[in-house]
Amino acid sequence: MDWPLVGRERELAFARRALGDAEVCGLLLTGRAGAGKTRLAKALLAELEAGGARTHWVRAMSSASTIPFGAFAHLLPGSADGTADRAHRLNQVAGHLTRGAEGRRLVLCVDDAHLLDDLSATLVHQLAATASAFVIVIAPHGVSVPDPVFAMWKDRVAERLDIGELTRQETRELFTAALGGRLDDGAEHRLWHLALGNPLFLRELVQGGLDSGSLSAEDGVWRWSGALTATPRLVELIEIRTDRVDADERRLLELLAFGESLGSDPLVRLGAGRVLASTERAGLVVSERTGRRLDVRLAHPLYAEVIRRRTSPLRQRDTYRILAQTLDMTGARRAEDKPRLVRWRLAAGLPTDPQLVRAAAETLLRKDFPQAEQLAKEAVRLGGGFAAKFLLAQVRIAGGRHADADVLLAELAGETVSDVQHARVAATRARNLALGLGRAEQAEAVLDTAETAVSSGLDELATARAALRAAAGAAGAALDLLGPVLDRNRRGDPLRLAALVVAAGALAESGRVEACLGVVEEGLAIAARISDADAPGARARLEHARIVALCGAGRVEEAEDLAGDGYRDAIRDRWGPALAGASASLGTVALAYGNLRGAIRWLREALATEAHDQPHAFRPAVVAALARATAMTGQAADAPQVPGPLGAWSRAWGAAARGELTRAAELATSAAASALSEGRLALAAEMGHDVVRFGGEAPSPVDPGGRLASLYADHARARDAEALDEVATGFADVGARLLAAEAAAEAARAHRAEGRLGSAGTSAQRARSWLSSCEDAATPALALLETPLDLTVRELEIARLVATGLTSRAVADRLVVSVRTVDNVLHGVYAKLGISGRRELASVVGRPEVGSSPADAP
16 A cells, blocks of 8 residues: 655655755755655655656666666667767767656656666766756665766755654654554554664555554554564565675674674674674664663664574574573673573573573563563473472463463462462462452462461461452452551562552552552562562552552542553553553543543553453453443443442443433442442542432542542532532642533533523633543533523433433333323423424434434324
8 A cells, every 4th residue: 555655844845945946956865775765756756747847767777787778768769879979879868858848847766876877877967967857866875876976966966865764753643644543552662663763664564464464453543463574575675685795794694683782892702893894884783882882783673573584493593502602701791681691592402590591581571571481481391390380370470371370370289398389379379360360269269278278378368368359349358458467577578569569459449548659659669679570560550559549639640640651661561461550540540630532542452452361450440440431421331241339330320321310320329338338438439429420419428538539528518609610620620620521510500590691601611621621521410511401400311311212111111210200201391491392302402312213202
């Protein structure tokens, strides 16, 4: 497919200025292969041709470089005199081209000008120097062009324009323009680091993804699943560049392809000093200083992909042997050197200590998950024993492969040699069963059995049981279990970290913000000191708990900053649990603001993380939040399969989206009561406030503390327009813009009811101003901005349901009232509004849903 020209505004402006300058008769376009030189030149020629110019495209080729005028063969007159001298032939061809323009401006574009034969190069120079034509010359960066072409730029007959790679933002814009949808951040990160702004490489990678099905769109967002696949055309283009080397240069490229970045000193010791310079001049490798060390790497990541693919298994093994011996010889002094040395020794078939392999896997768990899993498997194969098997189980849990992890943990339960090992395996298996596989009863049974079998390690089991309680929503019970565990275990070890992780989530749901933030700070400090393998996903869960607590306290801007930092780190690490947690955090922030479109995007991304079907213990909360956010846009989605108060809360919003406000208020009231009984005070307060948003009477106030909970209570108590205006201001001050808009809409209605039309207009304007940042919001309270004043909440509810096309019987069934009640209310509505029947309701109380038609019944 043809891709649009994006990100070249500066280059186009430069070229147009040159074309409009009477003193300039040529333009030299140069840049790396695939940078878009030819695409830019074609765009310029299309503009010139549309403006009346006579244009010609000339493509030089190596096969014609020894033939006089070989590149211009298709433009030469059939009667050209092949026996004439050089000057005569030049004038003959030049005259033919200029006469063929028939008085129009002649523009000639020469692609791959470095391959021109001598006469063709001289012709190009002559046409430009005599102003007979404007010549656009294209040549790759770093190659020698024929002297006449070089003289054009040296003598200032032509301007030179270097075409660089696109920026990351321009790359994103190019993808969006080409495919008509946004690329999700994880895929965008991967594509950017492979294509590095090269438009040709990007296009071929995307085409490979489309052809293989790895790249697909969902809800207007393109996501990548599986490996990035280059098209045969891209492979061929790279092979052409990397094949023009001698044997020593080939070996250097292979070492860099398999070893990635390498220090220049060990390469010089290997005798690569000569070829380092030649391959850098050819644009195949680049050098860069890192501290006091000079590192060398391939000029583009895709070069490594192609070289690795073309290297035979035997030569691969030999390459890894050289790499390992070189690193052994120079000393693995940097932290990243040790896991590299282990990987290279294994790939070379050299003897390797399984303990070193396991340590390398632990180091790579967050940085390179596939490599970590591979090394963990190798550690088991090499006889690493219990520690290696347990690590492999942890890695599988971290990768979302919970069933495989459970099989391995069940085996390990019969191989433990101490109470501590037995407790650790049982605790890990119980968490995996409950949180990863949804088998809570079996998880409890595993813990029960272990508690009767061990005399030490009981705190590990208690922490796991607390995690099960917290996942089931019993925040208070979880904190009761964790208190003694934390009192007894003061050292910053994995056990204390595991307890802090569970406590952070429970404290966030309880509304104890400062306690939660203190626990998160301590937990993150421990997590920074120990291996990710000792507590997979701990950081992701701690950071998410912090975001939930801050949003619940109304500190939304602070939460947004932290969530953004966490997401950027997760994208860089490309580790599933961290990416899922960071996406969920951004979704939580967006929902707190009232940016429903953003909330839906981020929450979906949290649930769609590749290969992590159950990546975090807070998945049910994310599913429920997504259902609420969707319902707040007016879409009544299917109720999510989430148990407890979170499920009831989601169903409440689903009912509200369908116009069943009485049912919505009942469900939200029930959800708030359940959350309160479980000690989840922050959730109970928010659920209770949603009853007010549905037009119902709020349950007894819940006060977990904090500015937001205080505003919930103020909103429930507000009985006049002034009080509602004050509540709206309060919500806006803490960043809850959707809640501010709803309160302002209520205030506008109250002002109108009291005849204060000026104040009503001011409140309505405030509501609309806040709504400008709440994309797609369509909550029940917002409808108050447009609905008639005379209707009660019950009348408005029935009128809206009927306006969607429902019969009186259907409305009665939904609201659990009699058909007579519905009809009586309708007749009262018609009288108040001065309309004759239900056909006119939609224009007064809202539009019916797409595809519905009002019934004819009264």
